[in-house]
Amino acid sequence: MQFTVDAMLGKLARWLRIMGFDTLYAKSMLDDEILAKSISERRVLLTKDRTLLMKAQKAGAECRLVRSDDIEGELAELAPLISEKPPCTRCPICNSILEEAKRETISSNEVPPIEPLWLCPNCGKVYWHGTHWKRIVETLEKIERR
Template sequence: MNRAIFRFYEELNDFLPADRRRREFACACPDGATVKHMIEALGVPHTEVELILLDGESVNFDRAILDGDRLAVYPMFERLDISPLLRVRACPLRVLRFVADAHLGGLAALLRMSGFDTLYENAFDDGEIAEISAHQGRIVLTRDRELLKRRIISHGCYLHARKPREQLAELFERLDLARSARPFSRCLRCNHPLRELPAEQARLRVPPKVAERHARFLSCDHCDQVFWQGSHWRSMRALLEPLLRADCS
């Protein structure tokens, strides 16, 4: 049995018991245990980790822990390029595509509203989500820590907030989403891109009063949904504006 010293930083501490947060602590490690094994045994999903320094040197998840090792474990660095230091995965994932678990339907709709490619089906089981993430390069969104511990998932986010609007704000802050957002460019129902629909064509597909009051329409070619800038659009815009302004502050 080996003994190593661990120190977790920033939001990774939220996964630890109170007496281990924001401080160094010693931990017994079975012979042959890897860095990934011990990080997850301590309660932190590997998908939340971006950088591991062992005695000051960057290492990957497969490195075996030896007696006396000192490990500093860091979350994602979204505003600082640390790619020359990374060892835990080939490179940071910056193509922002998501797959949300069955409990995050509200968040999935808000992400689509913000313009982010977000897969969601309430029938997805954990195995399907993991496979989709691995094969399509999608970030898993979940409140299930055990899902994020699956080996084939390389990128994921554990949502600390419980309500969809708070979850959206959390993601905007953690992943610096404001600069990548393209509001109202995706269908809230099916996730496909929207296109401009000429007003003369829209009049055949919307209620007469809507056609009289609005001049701009968007259409989804996949599910035939038509969108216009009504009261629902204005309320969604009001929700997004503070998040988008954060990128300019």
């Protein structure tokens, strides 16, 4: 499943990418561009904008109005769409598929001595399971229990 997320749902875009979903964050796109991209790439449009929702429905795009104002609620609303998780994780910044990396191939001195590591082949950002990862997992488990 692929998503387009409008400018009001930036945090949701990051979370969907972390979960492995191909997510276009349309923060600087006009409504018509968002619709055209969503339709041509068969993406589900997620929005808080009722006007955009009505335009999308009229154009035949698959879309969902996100009502919640917190990430747990937003993800819970999408639970039926995101129950099957993709096998990979995406870069929360640029949406590229992360690749497992060996420490010796990473040029950054800021990487802690933790394995495994993942590298974004597009933006070069390095990821690992740090203390934040525990909070991410706890949040996702909490949502699954809802």
